[in-house]
Amino acid sequence: ENTTVEVPVACVADGSVTIGGKDVVMMAGPCTVETEKQLMTAAEAVRKAGAVILRGGAFKPSTSPYGFRGLGEKGLQLLAKARHEFGMAVITEVMTPSDVAMVCEYADILQIGTRNMQNYMLLDEIGRTNKPVVLKRGMSATIEEWLLAAEYVLSQGNKNVILCERGIRTFEKATRNTMDISAIPVAKTLSHLPIISDPSQGTGHRHLVGPMTLASIAAGTDALLIEVHPNPDEALKDGAQSLTIQQFNELMPQAQAVAHAI
Numbered sequence: 001e002n003t004t005v006e007v008p009v010a011c012v013a014d015g016s017v018t019i020g021g022k023d024v025v026m027m028a029g030p031c032t033v034e035t036e037k038q039l040m041t042a043a044e045a046v047r048k049a050g051a052v053i054l055r056g057g058a059f060k061p062s063t064s065p066y067g068f069r070g071l072g073e074k075g076l077q078l079l080a081k082a083r084h085e086f087g088m089a090v091i092t093e094v095m096t097p098s099d100v101a102m103v104c105e106y107a108d109i110l111q112i113g114t115r116n117m118q119n120y121m122l123l124d125e126i127g128r129t130n131k132p133v134v135l136k137r138g139m140s141a142t143i144e145e146w147l148l149a150a151e152y153v154l155s156q157g158n159k160n161v162i163l164c165e166r167g168i169r170t171f172e173k174a175t176r177n178t179m180d181i182s183a184i185p186v187a188k189t190l191s192h193l194p195i196i197s198d199p200s201q202g203t204g205h206r207h208l209v210g211p212m213t214l215a216s217i218a219a220g221t222d223a224l225l226i227e228v229h230p231n232p233d234e235a236l237k238d239g240a241q242s243l244t245i246q247q248f249n250e251l252m253p254q255a256q257a258v259a260h261a262i
């Protein structure tokens, strides 16, 4: 039987949303929490457009040690404030086993980033909680390796695992990563777990986020994880792949149309 993951969300009538249910769930927000104003503006906008889960990185796995590495616990506090204000659930990344308990206090969904897909100590620690967890596919991982990473979490007792396709490393340079859309139906065939799609990290370019969102829905994704920034050109991180609020507003009805059509 397929697994579904319930996430408590105050702003919806039922008080929760189901990942892996009949509706495609929208998770959106800034790549990284930068300031209270930036986060609140983004949260208010994506909520108004129909997103029910707010994304935002507080602990950032930056490729360069000189890049912005996030606000840490202060970022988590801002996410909690946005959750309170807009009734959204919060998804945010946790990078080390020692931070799991702390991040659990603020987040409704834990995110394991691509770079940590095979951090087995982290997988074990998260497996000992029962928080919903989004497990991103390692950028060079096969689908089998990804599913085995999911087993680490499941085998410790946490059954609330959600897979996330976020693009893989190939020889192609036109995109930051190569979005493996086929991984969505493949994972659905091989696994009982719900799967979501991250077309922002998956492409690295905001003009590709819309087409890959629609393609992911057509391929059967259960949810989307999309980066939206009030002013992407001034973002401290990943501005090139962040949608403007207007672009997100335009994308939402298109996403709903595809979801209804399939």
Ligand code: PEP
Pocket: 031, 057, 061, 093, 112, 113, 114, 115, 136, 166, 198, 201
């Ligand atoms: C992110 O979503 O903030 C992120 C860093 O993603 P990934 O782990 O897919 O690179």
